[in-house]
Amino acid sequence: MTHILIIGAGECGARAAFCLREKGFPGEITLVGAEEHLPYERPPLSKDALLLGHAPRLVSDAARYLEAGITVLTGISAENIEPLGKTVRLSDGRNLAYDQLLLTTGARPRPFPGQNPVAAASGTRIRTLRTHGDAVAIRAALQPGTHLAIIGGGFIGLELAATARKLGARVTLVEGLPRILSRGVPEELAAVVAERHKAEGVEILCGVKIRGLEENREGAKILLDDDSTIAADLIVVGIGAIPNIELARDAGLAIDNGIAVDASLRTSVPDIFAAGDCCSFPLSHYGNRRLRLEAWRNAQDQGQLAAANLLGAEETITAIPWFWSDQYDLTLQIAGLADGAAQTVRREMAQGAFILFHLDAGGRLIAASGIGPGNTVARDIRLAEMMIAAGIHPDPAALAAPDTKLKTLLAA
Ligand SMILES: Cc1cc2nc3c(=O)[nH]c(=O)nc-3n(C[C@H](O)[C@H](O)[C@H](O)COP(=O)(O)OP(=O)(O)OC[C@H]3O[C@@H](n4cnc5c(N)ncnc54)[C@H](O)[C@@H]3O)c2cc1C
Numbered sequence: 001m002t003h004i005l006i007i008g009a010g011e012c013g014a015r016a017a018f019c020l021r022e023k024g025f026p027g028e029i030t031l032v033g034a035e036e037h038l039p040y041e042r043p044p045l046s047k048d049a050l051l052l053g054h055a056p057r058l059v060s061d062a063a064r065y066l067e068a069g070i071t072v073l074t075g076i077s078a079e080n081i082e083p084l085g086k087t088v089r090l091s092d093g094r095n096l097a098y099d100q101l102l103l104t105t106g107a108r109p110r111p112f113p114g115q116n117p118v119a120a121a122s123g124t125r126i127r128t129l130r131t132h133g134d135a136v137a138i139r140a141a142l143q144p145g146t147h148l149a150i151i152g153g154g155f156i157g158l159e160l161a162a163t164a165r166k167l168g169a170r171v172t173l174v175e176g177l178p179r180i181l182s183r184g185v186p187e188e189l190a191a192v193v194a195e196r197h198k199a200e201g202v203e204i205l206c207g208v209k210i211r212g213l214e215e216n217r218e219g220a221k222i223l224l225d226d227d228s229t230i231a232a233d234l235i236v237v238g239i240g241a242i243p244n245i246e247l248a249r250d251a252g253l254a255i256d257n258g259i260a261v262d263a264s265l266r267t268s269v270p271d272i273f274a275a276g277d278c279c280s281f282p283l284s285h286y287g288n289r290r291l292r293l294e295a296w297r298n299a300q301d302q303g304q305l306a307a308a309n310l311l312g313a314e315e316t317i318t319a320i321p322w323f324w325s326d327q328y329d330l331t332l333q334i335a336g337l338a339d340g341a342a343q344t345v346r347r348e349m350a351q352g353a354f355i356l357f358h359l360d361a362g363g364r365l366i367a368a369s370g371i372g373p374g375n376t377v378a379r380d381i382r383l384a385e386m387m388i389a390a391g392i393h394p395d396p397a398a399l400a401a402p403d404t405k406l407k408t409l410l411a412a
Helices: 011-022 048-052 062-068 117-121 132-141 155-166 187-199 246-250 296-310 378-390 396-400 406-411
Strands: 003-007 028-033 070-074 078-082 087-090 095-097 100-103 107-109 147-151 170-174 203-205 210-215 220-224 229-232 234-237 241-243 272-274 279-283 289-291 322-327 330-336 343-348 354-359 365-373
Touching: 003 011, 003 095, 011 028, 011 062, 011 070, 011 296, 048 132, 048 155, 062 070, 078 246, 100 296, 132 234, 147 155, 147 220, 147 229, 155 170, 155 187, 155 322, 170 229, 187 203, 187 322, 187 330, 187 354, 187 365, 210 234, 220 234, 272 296, 296 322, 330 378, 343 396, 354 378, 354 396, 365 378, 378 406, 396 406
Parallel strands: 003 028, 003 100, 028 070, 100 272, 147 170, 147 234, 170 203
Antiparallel strands: 078 087, 087 095, 107 241, 210 220, 220 229, 279 289, 322 330, 330 365, 343 354, 354 365
16 A cells, blocks of 8 residues: 655644545555654744643644544654665664655754753753743743743744743843844834833843853853843743754755755655755745745645645645734734835734735735734735735735725735
8 A cells, every 4th residue: 555654743744644635545644753742733832822831732633643544653753764765764663664755844943052952952941942841841930030031032032922921920032133033024013022022021132142051050041242141040042943854864855944845845856745844945926936934834735735746736835925923912924025025015004003015126015014913914914915926016005005905906
């Protein structure tokens, strides 16, 4: 019987496995995951799940894998791929033969220079946040009055800051660059986020150069370049993620800021696909520029696309990059890539929410980013996403006018 092996039991791998069955694949499916849990959602880890100390929110429960005939091996990692013989060696000593292989190995936190990534995952006061275990350990350390120092003003650090404030912790966030969210988030939006954190009592220090980190039984310290220190009970490092490419690289697959795949998610080696956080792919809407996207919906979409193509569909990536973040009652959403924008148009919305539309030099809509309480920007960002996908050149004045319905621009 044909065997499709999926390495990496996260959002993307699980989605791909179910999608293979939904598309009628009758063969054998094995999903191999290094973590002890069945595939679970990561976004809640920095948000309310951390606050409430929940169990992992599973993508699907054990019964559904059983029902779908998907074999899930948890707590087992793939250690070596032999592409010629089409076998994979597992950490329990087994060799699995496959007909087709999908790599969904995800990413891991970038450690602070000199930080021991193994120690960071176990019982120390200097941690990172990627897994359920990380979230449990951070939650256990956060009490009213605990001083949490966060290194990195990206999404994970900021979401954690908001959650820690809700738990009554004192929070200092240290960013090396002149502002928070400098990667992919327009300054106007980042300023709203920064103001809100300050109003909630988070101390944000930007442009800070860090010399090193120290810890002992009493606490931890950030040592700054100007010889001052920030003492904390817990330090969480949130300075980005590194794709898990080692398995693919050692098997001879092409690597380019992630496992390099084509628009169909095919790697450089026949019968091996890759998808989700671990891969970089060409984006047709943006001149085929290569991108690696660490985003939940991308992991889902690419899991489904990979499943279709494993079954011979030859579909290509058309999805517009999309990302959201929740902090306090604010939701931020970004569709598309704004960095090639020649013009930005602001549209005011109810409850202080707004959306920035980013147009290229030819007037084509290439991105939209919005922020506001709850769901205020969700519908219009969705419409903007459809406009980006359709390659529309909207009238900037109409985009800015709050009473113009975006639907009419999409239809025009
Ligand atoms: C705290 C947090 C909050 C987030 N919040 C948001 C958000 O608000 N919005 C948003 O859009 N995105 C968010 N994300 C990003 C989103 O969760 C990821 O993009 C998504 O989980 C990627 O899924 P994946 O399956 O590609 O990779 P992963 O979720 O990383 O899963 C890969 C799995 O593969 C396993 N693995 C790796 N190597 C091997 C091996 N050799 N053998 C076996 N198993 C292996 C790993 O252990 C892991 O379990 C967040 C991420 C984190 C960490």
